[in-house]
Amino acid sequence: MESPMQIQETPTLKAEARNLNFFYGENKALRNINMPIYDKKVTALIGPSGCGKSTYLRSFNRMHDLYPGNRYEGEIRFFPDNTNLLGADVDPIEVRMRIGMVFQKPNPFPKTIFENVAYGLRVRGETNKRVLEDKVEHALKGAAIWEEVKDRLPEQAPNLSGGQQQRLCIARALATDPELLLFDEPTSALDPIATGAIEELIHELKKRVTILIVTHNMQQAARVSDYTAYMYLGEMIEFGKTDEIFIKPQDKRTEDYITGRMG
Amino acid sequence: MLLVNTHIMSPNNASDLHQVSDRLAYNAMRNWKERLIEAVLLAAATVSVLTTLGIVYVLVSESISFFASVSIVDFLTDTQWTPLFDDAHFGIMVLISGTLTSSFVALAVAIPMGTIIAIYLSEFADSRVREIAKPILELLGGIPTIVFGYFALLVVTPILQFFIPSLPGFSLLSAGLVMGIMIVPYIASLSEDAMRAVPMSMREGSYAMGATKLYTAIHVVVPAAISGLAASYILGISRAVGETMILAVAAGMQPNLTFNPMEPAATITSFIVQVALGDLPHGSIGYQTIFAAGLTLLMITLVFNILGLWLRAKFRENY
Amino acid sequence: MKPLTTEEIRAVIAKGKFYDNLFKAVGVFCLAFALLVIVALIADMVIKGSERFTLDFFFNFASRRATEAGILSAWVGSLLVMLVTAMAAVPLGVAAGLYLEEYAKRNLLTNIIEVNITNLAAVPSIVYGLLALGIFVYQFGFGQSILSAGLTLALLILPIIIVSTREAIRAIPAMIREGSMAVGATRWQTCRFHIIPYAMPGILTGVIIGLARAIGETAPIITIGALTFIAFLPPVPFSAADAGTTAGLFDWLLSPFTVMPIQIFNWTSRPDPAFEVNAAAAGFVLMVMVLSMNAVAIYLRYQMRKKIKW
Numbered sequence: 037m038e039s040p041m042q043i044q045e046t047p048t049l050k051a052e053a054r055n056l057n058f059f060y061g062e063n064k065a066l067r068n069i070n071m072p073i074y075d076k077k078v079t080a081l082i083g084p085s086g087c088g089k090s091t092y093l094r095s096f097n098r099m100h101d102l103y104p105g106n107r108y109e110g111e112i113r114f115f116p117d118n119t120n121l122l123g124a125d126v127d128p129i130e131v132r133m134r135i136g137m138v139f140q141k142p143n144p145f146p147k148t149i150f151e152n153v154a155y156g157l158r159v160r161g162e163t164n165k166r167v168l169e170d171k172v173e174h175a176l177k178g179a180a181i182w183e184e185v186k187d188r189l190p191e192q193a194p195n196l197s198g199g200q201q202q203r204l205c206i207a208r209a210l211a212t213d214p215e216l217l218l219f220d221e222p223t224s225a226l227d228p229i230a231t232g233a234i235e236e237l238i239h240e241l242k243k244r245v246t247i248l249i250v251t252h253n254m255q256q257a258a259r260v261s262d263y264t265a266y267m268y269l270g271e272m273i274e275f276g277k278t279d280e281i282f283i284k285p286q287d288k289r290t291e292d293y294i295t296g297r298m299g
Numbered sequence: 300m301l302l303v304n305t306h307i308m309s310p311n312n313a314s315d316l317h318q319v320s321d322r323l324a325y326n327a328m329r330n331w332k333e334r335l336i337e338a339v340l341l342a343a344a345t346v347s348v349l350t351t352l353g354i355v356y357v358l359v360s361e362s363i364s365f366f367a368s369v370s371i372v373d374f375l376t377d378t379q380w381t382p383l384f385d386d387a388h389f390g391i392m393v394l395i396s397g398t399l400t401s402s403f404v405a406l407a408v409a410i411p412m413g414t415i416i417a418i419y420l421s422e423f424a425d426s427r428v429r430e431i432a433k434p435i436l437e438l439l440g441g442i443p444t445i446v447f448g449y450f451a452l453l454v455v456t457p458i459l460q461f462f463i464p465s466l467p468g469f470s471l472l473s474a475g476l477v478m479g480i481m482i483v484p485y486i487a488s489l490s491e492d493a494m495r496a497v498p499m500s501m502r503e504g505s506y507a508m509g510a511t512k513l514y515t516a517i518h519v520v521v522p523a524a525i526s527g528l529a530a531s532y533i534l535g536i537s538r539a540v541g542e543t544m545i546l547a548v549a550a551g552m553q554p555n556l557t558f559n560p561m562e563p564a565a566t567i568t569s570f571i572v573q574v575a576l577g578d579l580p581h582g583s584i585g586y587q588t589i590f591a592a593g594l595t596l597l598m599i600t601l602v603f604n605i606l607g608l609w610l611r612a613k614f615r616e617n618y
Numbered sequence: 619m620k621p622l623t624t625e626e627i628r629a630v631i632a633k634g635k636f637y638d639n640l641f642k643a644v645g646v647f648c649l650a651f652a653l654l655v656i657v658a659l660i661a662d663m664v665i666k667g668s669e670r671f672t673l674d675f676f677f678n679f680a681s682r683r684a685t686e687a688g689i690l691s692a693w694v695g696s697l698l699v700m701l702v703t704a705m706a707a708v709p710l711g712v713a714a715g716l717y718l719e720e721y722a723k724r725n726l727l728t729n730i731i732e733v734n735i736t737n738l739a740a741v742p743s744i745v746y747g748l749l750a751l752g753i754f755v756y757q758f759g760f761g762q763s764i765l766s767a768g769l770t771l772a773l774l775i776l777p778i779i780i781v782s783t784r785e786a787i788r789a790i791p792a793m794i795r796e797g798s799m800a801v802g803a804t805r806w807q808t809c810r811f812h813i814i815p816y817a818m819p820g821i822l823t824g825v826i827i828g829l830a831r832a833i834g835e836t837a838p839i840i841t842i843g844a845l846t847f848i849a850f851l852p853p854v855p856f857s858a859a860d861a862g863t864t865a866g867l868f869d870w871l872l873s874p875f876t877v878m879p880i881q882i883f884n885w886t887s888r889p890d891p892a893f894e895v896n897a898a899a900a901g902f903v904l905m906v907m908v909l910s911m912n913a914v915a916i917y918l919r920y921q922m923r924k925k926i927k928w
Contacts, residue, residue, distance in 0.1 A: 097507055104425065129631045130624075133509035143504040146522045155518070156508040160622060161630045205504070212508070329804060336806045337721050343713030344722070347735050347780070350773050354745060357752030412648050419645025423638075432649055434916045439656050441827075441912040443834025445879040446901045449886050450659050453894055480655050487652075511634035513641045534740065541742020543837035544879070548886050568744050568837065575747070575841045581756055589841075593748040597741065604740050 047074035048115070050216060050246040051096070055110035056122075058091055058100070065091045067270045068110075073216070075115075078238060078247040080261035080278065082254055084293065088270040089250045093218050096121060096248065097135045098128035114216075133160070136209030136245075137218040141225045142201035144193035144208075149185050152193045152204055156212035171211050178244070179207035180237050199230025206237065210245075217241065219249035223256065235260050254294060258282050266290040358597060361590030368584055374591070380554035380565070382588045383574075389588065391595055393556045397471060397564035398599070401546055402539035404475025404560050405482055409535050412479070413486025414528065420487070421494040422516040433488065440484035448548030451477035456549065469551030469563035478545050482538050486531045493527020494520050526614045533607030537600050543568035567596045660905065667899030675899060679849040680881065684892035689900050691848040692881035695764070696833055696907075698852060698870060699877055702768020703775065703832050708825055711776050712814070715783025715821075720809055739777045746774045747841025755842050762843040764852060765871040770838050775828035782824020786817035819922050823915045830911035834904065836879035847884070848876040878904045 051073040058066035066088050073079050081089040091100075098121065100106040112121040114134070121131050136156075144152050151158075153172040162168060172189075176182040181203040185196070193204055202222060209217055219238070223231040238247060238260045251257050257264050258278060265275040266287070274281060274290045285291045366374070369389045377390030416436070420429050456473040460466045466473070497520050505515040521528065551563030552573045565573070571589045579585045622630070678688025714731075722728040750770035760766040790813060798808040814821075852873035855866065876884075878900060885897035 099503060099507065102503070102506055127628075127631055129509050129511065129634070130627060132507055133627055133631075137507040139500055139504060139507075141500055143498075143500045145501065145504065145519050146525075147518075155505070155510075158518075159508055159510045159514060159630075159634075160627070161633075208504075208508070333804050333806055337717075340713045340717035340721055343710045344717040344731050345727075346710055346773075347714065347738055347776060348731055350738060350749070350776070351734050353753055354741065354749045357749050358745075361752065412652070415641075415645055415648045416652065419642070419649065423642050423645055434920070435653060435656075437916055438909055438912055439652060441830055441834075441908055442656070442659070443836070443879055443904055443908055445834065445836045445882050445886075446659065446663075446905055449882060449897055449901050450662070452886060453897075454658065454662050480652065483652055509631075511631075511638050513638045514634060537740045537742070541744065543742070543744045544883065547837075548883065568742065571744055571748070572837060572840050575751075575843055590748060590752070593745055597745055600740060600742060604737065 047077055049073070050075040050115055051121075052113045052115075053092075053095075053110070054113060056092075056095065056112060057109040058088075058095060059107040059109075060091075061105045065270050066095070069272045071265055071272055071275050073246060073248055074263065075246050076242055076244075077262040078242050078249060078260055079263040079265065080257035081248070081250045081265050081267060082252075082257050082293070083267035083273075085252070087267045089267050090220055091270075092267065093220055093248060093250050096216065096218055097132045097137050098122070099137075101128045133212070134214060135216045135218060136212065136214030138202070138205050138209055138220065138222045140221045142198055142205050144196070144201050144204055147193060148190050149193050149196070149204060150189040153207050153211050155208055160212065172207075175207040175211035176204075178210045178241070179203045180233065180240070181207060197230075199226050199233060202226060202230065202234060203237065206234075206241075210241075214245060216246045216248065219247065219251075221250050221252055224252060231256075254282075266293060268293070354597070358590050358594040361587050362594045364582075365584070365587035365591040369591075378556050380556075380570075383585050387584070389591075390556070391567075391592065393554045394565055394567045394570055394592060395595070395599075396556050396558055397546075397550070397554075397566040398540055398568070398596075400558050400560055400564065401471045401475040401478065401542075401550060401566060402536065404472060405478035405539040405542075406532075406535060408476055408479025409482035409486055409539075410532055413483045413531070413535070414490055416483065416487040417490035417494060417528075418516050418521070421491045422512055422520060433491070436484040436487055440481075440488065442481070444481065444542060444544040445548070447477050447481050448474075448545040451545055451549035463561070466561055467551075467563055469549060470561055471546075471550050471557075471564055472560040474545050474548075474550040475560060477549065478539055478542050481542070481545070482535045485538060486535045489531035489534065490524070490528050493524040493531070496527070497523040526611045529610040529614065530607060533603055533610075536603045540599055540603070541568065541596065543572055547572045567592050567599075660902070663898040663902040663905065665898075666895055667897075667902050670895055670899035675896075680847055680876075680884075681849075684890065684896055687885075687893075687896055689878065689881055689903065691851060692876050692878045692900065693903070694851055695848070695875040696877040698764050698875065699767045699771065699839075700829055700833055702764060702871070703771040704825070704829060706769055706772035707775050707779055707828065710772070711779025711824075711828075712783050712821055714776070715780045715787065716809055716813070718780070719784050719787040720805065720813060735777050735780055739781075743774055743835055744837040744841055746770055747838030749773070750838060750842045761872060762845070762874060763872040764875045766842050767839050767844060767875065767877070770842060771832040771835060774835065774838060775832050778828040778831065779821070779824050782827070783817065783821050786820020786824070787813055789820065790816050819918060823918045823922070826911050826915040826918070830908050830915070833877075833911070834879055834908050836883055839877060839880060840883070844880055845874050845876060848874060878907070 049072055053069045053071045056066055056069040057064065069092060081093060083089050094100055095108060096112060100108070108122045110122070113119070114121050119126060145155060147155075150172055153175050154168045157168055157171055173182065176185060181200060184200060185204070193201065196204060223234050226234065235256060238249065241247060242262075249261065261278045263276065264278045264281040266273045266281065266285075266289070268289055274285060274287045281290065282294060285294060374389050374391050376392070377388050378392065379388035379390050380393035381388045420432055424432065451473050455477055456466070456468060456470065459473055501519055501523055502515055505519045510518070546566045547569040550566065550569060552565045552569050553563060554570070555562055555564035557564055570592055574585060574589045675688045676693070677690050678686060679690050681687040718728065718731065747770065750766055754760045754766040754769055755762060794812055794816065795808055798812050803811070852870035852875060855868075855870070882897050882900045882904060885893040885900065
């Protein structure tokens with residue numbers, strides 16, 4: 037529950053996109069995006085399919101660097117150290133170590149539940165068994181799945197149900213204490229009950245971590261987010277507090293989308 | 300039925316009747332022809348089953364005659380293999396030792412090299428390199444084994460002798476190494492296919508955690524593709540155990556109970572070749588020996604393939 | 619655990635990248651090594667065998683003197699054996715593939731056939747030689763002839779042709795089949811006028827790969843007892859044979875023969891190093907035959923992958 041006092045507070049910046057353009061080869065997918073991401077808040081990206089919201093999200097952890105022919109222009113500033121995440125001198129791996137990501141379809145690794153969650157720690161060179169166990173337990177609790185899997189840690193992760201797999205993937209991302217957590221339509225492959233559990237979890241998580249979430253579901257955006265950005269054809273049309281965007285959008289296009297006349 | 304009905308309905312229209320019966324006759328012929336074709340095609344498909352039955356029949360029936368004169372215990376425990384001598388011994392272990400030793404050398408080359416090439420092509424190389432390298436690997440896999448045998452005896456053995464002066468002119472080592480190179484393309488190609496089939500989302504999950512390419516390849520892609528990798532290794536083992544000409548040319552054909560690759564030795568396959576090159580009368584014990592040896596070879600291959608099936612079932616892809 | 623400092627993280631990343639690059643180097647090395655082996659193989663045979671690349675070499679019979687020995691009976695033998703192999707394996711393989719894809723109902727027999735084809739691919743080629751020795755040579759009485767050898771190799775490459783036929787047929791979308799059946803064509807008419815023609819490039823690729831495999835096979839042919847020293851050609855149909863008779867149309871089928879790989883084996887295993895030159899030259903000729911067949915097949919396959927978009 038948020039007290040009226042907190043709402044008055046000016047939130048601190050966690051990240052900010054400045055004049056961000058993105059190209060898939062010749063194809064311009066993001067057009068001059070400027071947008072703040074506030075610390076310990078949930079920011080939702082909404083818009084019709086193909087509007088560039090996933091492309092934008094995947095710029096934050098440099099996923100586009102995995103494929104040839106992609107190009108960024110502009111900056112994403114990351115605070116408090118004011119690093120440009122897209123800078124040529126910034127190592128994408130270092131960026132990914134600071135920023136976690138949860139994907140559209142649950143993608144547990146073909147390993148045990150324990151090893152899935154410990155993955156990021158092992159990548160960072162952690163081998164101390166005690167530390168790993170502590171961190172894994174903490175992360176699984178943070179992802180609200182500890183009670184379900186605490187006796188099955190040596191089992192293969194792909195044997196879990198879809199909703200459990202997705203929470204496991206969240207635990208995997210949480211285990212390394214990311215500063216920003218990216219969610220790419222995390223509930224689109226899940227049933228309503230599992231979706232509810234994830235949404236509740238996101239609400240809990242924002243106490244610890246800044247969250248940026250892409251969703252195709254406007255109700256979800258309204259339920260989980262503090263801020264919402266509406267994107268259309270690679271452009272950022274409107275950004276604001278979620279209640280304001282949904283109650284009195286400034287732009288005609290946002291209104292059309294939210295009221296269901298489009299998209 | 301239809302014919303009768305038509306007859307009743309239009310008894311006085313002879314030409315109608317004629318047309319219908321024509322069409323029916325045509326249909327009947329068409330059906331008959333279709334069935335015949337299906338039967339012929341089925342017969343073609345059963346040729347493969349007949350081949351298997353034929354293999355089992357030939358090997359087992361000749362082996363039964365063989366084991367009528369040689370006891371199975373001797374066959375499995377004797378340490379000498381001199382089937383064509385007056386003082387005949389039939390210790391198959393002598394040949395099996397050569398087969399296993401040369402296969403071991405070959406796989407010690409082929410499995411690591413094939414897997415590394417597969418990981419490199421699937422995870423590291425850009426598409427241009429892959430598009431050139433894969434067809435060339437396939438070409439390498441098509442080189443006749445007799446050519447590899449020539450290469451082992453006349454090129455590789457002299458090179459090895461330069462480093463190991465005590466190496467004899469025929470050796471399991473030289474044959475095994477070349478056999479390994481021969482098997483590399485099979486393992487590389489099949490393993491690469493298996494790894495490419497791992498969905499990109501799984502790799503992205505790993506990269507998003509800050510993993511490097513090699514870490515992702517070893518900890519995510521390889522475990523996800525493990526059943527395909529196992530299948531490629533099993534194929535490699537089958538190839539190695541059944542390979543004939545490289546061994547017949549480069550490993551020498553004298554029976555030798557040894558697990559030392561620096562020595563020459565006969566294998567099950569090269570023994571069969573040696574006997575076939577001579578002129579053995581049909582029905583003699585020497586003639587039957589090659590079928591008993593062949594049956595042993597088939598059993599070894601079968602064991603590895605069952606092992607492979609079991610491995611596949613155990614590590615079924617679950618992505 | 620304290621969170622890692624930026625320096626520590628960078629150290630971890632630097633280590634990871636070092637291993638990445640190390641592996642890349644090892645990967646390139648392995649690949650280059652495999653390619654180097656082919657180059658060394660071909661170069662050795664070309665250099666060693668160069669003095670034999672004369673017309674005489676192609677048109678002389680085997681001889682006890684290395685410099686006069688040629689590969690005439692070997693290449694003619696290989697050609698004739700391949701002819702028999704293709705005549706037997708192509709119709710059988712295509713028919714079996716067609717049956718399994720277009721006709722077969724899911725039943726025990728079909729399952730047995732499928733499992734069986736997979737397993738046959740793992741049977742060592744020399745075992746086919748034993749099968750042929752027992753069945754073709756002695757039971758059927760074909761003797762150690764071109765016919766026996768051709769049929770043996772046909773059985774050996776049958777799984778390759780069946781599998782590639784099936785893959786080619788499976789790539790044809792159902793709508794083609796349905797379109798043909800909808801206008802009243804029978805199953806066979808659909809196969810004959812649509813399925814087989816569309817699957818043809820794929821089938822052809824499989825046939826070429828199969829024949830390339832067969833032409834290089836040595837072990838099964840030695841096992842059926844092919845002779846290694848042949849100084850004559852199989853009888854040409856209707857040519858004059860001895861004692862005033864003429865050879866029949868199919869007499870060549872039952873003639874003794876030798877093939878390229880056996881000729882190479884024979885020369886390789888002679889102690890006189892002069893024959894190494896012959897082995898190298900003949901090996902090169904065989905390599906050219908096999909590799910060009912494979913290259914055509916691989917080219918065909920890559921073309922198909924690019925072109926066919928239903």
